[in-house]
Amino acid sequence: MKETRIKKIFDRLNESFHYISSEELATELNVSSKTIRNEIKEIERIFQSSGGRIDSKAGHGYRFEIVDLEAFKEFVSDEWLSYAYVQDDYTLKETRAEAILKMLLRNREYIKTEELCDLIGISKSQLSQDLTLVRSKLEEYHLTLESKPHYGLKITGPEMSIRLCIANVFGTMDSAKSSNLHLVLSSNDDATSQIKSIVLEVFTKHGYMTSDLVFKNLVVHLFVALERIKIQESIRMDEQTLKTLQGSSEYIIAHDIVEQLAGHMHIEIPEDEKGYVCMHLAGKRIFESDEIGQVITSDIDEIVSQMILRVKKDLSIDLSKDLELRIALGLHLNPLLKRIRYRLTLKNPLLEEIKKHKRSFIVAAVATAVIEEKYQTNLSDDEVAYFALHFYVALERLATPASKKRILLVCSTGKGTAKLLQYRFTKEFDGYIESLKTIDAMSLYHGKIEDVDLIVTTIPIQVKTQVPIIQISSLLDEEDISLIRHQMEHSESSIAKYFDRRLFFSDVLVSSKEEILQMMCQRLSEAYDLPSGLYESVMLRESYAPTEFGNEIAIPHPNQSFSQDTVVSVAILKKPIIWSQKRVQLVFLLSYGANEESDLEEFFEKSAQFLINPEDIKKVIASPDYDRFISLINKN
Missing domain, CATH: 3.40.930.10 (Mannitol-specific EII; Chain A)
Incomplete structure (x- = not known):
């Protein structure tokens, strides 16, 4: 494995009892002194809660000190490898562009092109080519890459867009550590734990239910928002938008979350930020079929009709008689249109798995073109994949009539994935299903397990029950099917x-x-x-x-x-x-x-x-x- 520059600098600081200047390190590593100073800041952040610190002395340089030996040993044993060795393949243009984008997002000030070249080890001409892809990515968030002679490059644009870009580029809570999200924003895991605790408490107080995925993504956005507020970068909303949000049911929840965060974090949070949180609560609901009073308007039903018609016309697949699909698409469109309106994005953790079901994804891409044309927008693959779940279920129904079995499906990513699994089970285990129920992990721990012969879960669970538990992948692959049913039928025909x-x-x-x-x-x-x-x-x-x-x-x-x-x-x-x-x-x-x-x-x-x-x-x-x-x- 290839050592990172951070490891090389750390090793030099760690092996010496004397101060080492940034100029000396820059000469050894053939980079600029400013690049060395930036990397040392990164090392400071990495070790700030892990038993180490950088001691700097004007006119002398830097040296590394261990302040908590046990914490330092634990960090080196468990996490240091992810920082010490190159994880990315910089021979790929996409990987280089992602690294450049992350560095630009880390910094509020201009970054010189020389520093970016040093970061990845490329020439200025190669950097110029890679910046084309970076600019293209930024355009998705309505951001621009400003270039100023003698200063360098800086990302500019609306604060809301910058936050969305940071949250999406650096990942969800499940990948935050691998993406260095907590380091990028100069914070630590204590902050995220506190945010989680506050959000869960407010949700419980108001009886607000959502999927585990949405919960984690909301925590990420709150984390980013708080760190941006600390550096005086706040959301500014027009009066009419804020007034509209204040009239929504989610605003009361947003208000409570913001007030508690302000009290616990000891910072002043502007009123507009409550609207920002409210927007996420309104737009983050993926499937709302259980909502009381949820209405599919005639306008939304017309869009659904056009989507189904487009699929029939372009792919010769007739789903016009599938009432359940029409309802599912209509309910899904409600929150989607809010996300389009507020320019929110929703990551899909099952994107790559869903793409493996190519027919469903193709059908969804054709259908969602209707939405893109009507609202003059480009839906991400993540959004298209959520539609693909609905179409997968519909295509399964074309081939297999519904049946039942006494199975409890536990799924962490929401009702859509659970519903997909429901129909997969119906197809694969026809004749063995008596009843089928789907719940999320939170409901499992707070409810009773009754009249169930088998629990099938996509996440690790620990509950006291005599019922057998089988853990499977999110989309029920062949290995899972073999585990549940020992004999499979294979088609012998040739294609x-x-x-x-x-x-x-x-x-x-x-x-x-x-x-x-x-x-x-x-x-x-x-x-x-x-x-x-x-x-x-x-x-x-x-x-x-x-x-x-x-x-x-x-x-x-x-x-x-x-x-x-x-x-x-x-x-x-x-x-x-x-x-x-x-x-x-x-x-x-x-x-x-x-x-x-x-x-x-x-x-x-x-x-x-x-x-x-x-x-x-x-x-x-x-x-x-x-x-x-x-x-x-x-x-x-």
């Missing part, structure tokens, strides 16, 4: 019929997705005498949401049917390209058949197993042979 040998291309050298898609669309159109417009339709679909799915794979497709039969063209690139944000080396161009819904079910089920298997993908890229490819994809 080679979808892959035309003439449309299998290997060692293709291109520099962009436009170039490869133009070539593949042209060859596909020529082979099957398709009507004109395939490339344009594929690019239009790409504009809805990029079709990169991880594992260096992209699955582009048109936004409507062009061929009578489903056919897939495969291209294995000689070198990976950046599709939108991720590297792609294996491209599946999928042309849906006009009347092949049942066949498509088989195609997605079998191909998905291949597409989520990194080892098989590596084999195909390393040895791009059609027969080998068919053998690998058909074994699933």
Whole structure:
């Protein structure tokens, strides 16, 4: 593993009993003195509650002191490795851009380009290229990267946007430590614990229920808000918006949270910040089907109708008779429109897992294009993935009638995921289910476990019960199914019929997705005498949401049917390209058949197993042979 500069500086300070100047360290490490001073500040933050400190003396330099030996030993044993060695691959443009963005967000003042180059170890010309991706990321939050001669670079924009960017870039509470969120904001874990305690107390007082995920994300936003307030960076709201929020049911809860935080943290919190907290409470509800008086207005129902119609038109999948889907989409749209209005974002911890269910994600991307067009916005993959949960359930209903079983599903990420699991169980264990109930972890600990034969949970739980407990992944993978039911039925049919040998291309050298898609669309159109417009339709679909799915794979497709039969063209690139944000080396161009819904079910089920298997993908890229490819994809 490669040592970080922080470790190198720490080692030099730790091995010497004398002061070492920043100039001396800068010479040894071939960086500027200012870079050394910034890194020493970071070391101070790392060890501030871990038994160590940096002693600085004007005119002499720095040295490291241990003030609490036991705390220091514990930190070095448990956490120091994550700071001491490089965790990121800076050969990737996306990783470098993320590191640059994090450094810019850490600093309120200008940062010189030389410092950024020192941080990552790149040239100024490379930095200039990477900043293009940084600016693109900032645009998602309505932020700009200001450049000032002789000063450097600084992020500017609305305070609310800066907070959202910090919270999302540095992660949720579950990943806060790995992302250094508590260090970035010059705080510690005691503050987050206090925030959690206050929020939970207020929620309990008002009987306010939400998912564990939403609770943790709210704590993150409160944490960021408090640290920004401490440096005199506060939210400013227009009078009408604040008045509207004050009339909402969530404002009373927001008021109590802010008042308690101000008292416990001994800081003055402006009135506008209560509106900020209220916005998060209003916009963070993902599924509200249990809310009393929740109404799906005619306007929202019309949007749902357009979404379902778009799916039917573009993908030949008819979900118009699924009343439960219409209700679920309508209820989901209520809080989503609040998030769009207040420009809030909601992270989805299951994003990568949901993307593995490619058919559902594609359907959701097509459907949510209606929302993007109507409200002139771009929904993140996180938001699209929440819709994909609903469509997954709906697609499952198309193939499997509902049934029942005495199972208690415990899910930490909310009702949507629990509902997805409900239908997965219905499909996989038809005939064995008598009743099915879903609850979150908080409800489990406060309620009674009655009339249950089996508890299935996506999180570790500790409850006193004689009922068997099985812990599974969030989306019930094959290993989980084997654990619950020892024998599985596998389809023996081949899907080679979808892959035309003439449309299998290997060692293709291109520099962009436009170039490869133009070539593949042209060859596909020529082979099957398709009507004109395939490339344009594929690019239009790409504009809805990029079709990169991880594992260096992209699955582009048109936004409507062009061929009578489903056919897939495969291209294995000689070198990976950046599709939108991720590297792609294996491209599946999928042309849906006009009347092949049942066949498509088989195609997605079998191909998905291949597409989520990194080892098989590596084999195909390393040895791009059609027969080998068919053998690998058909074994699933």
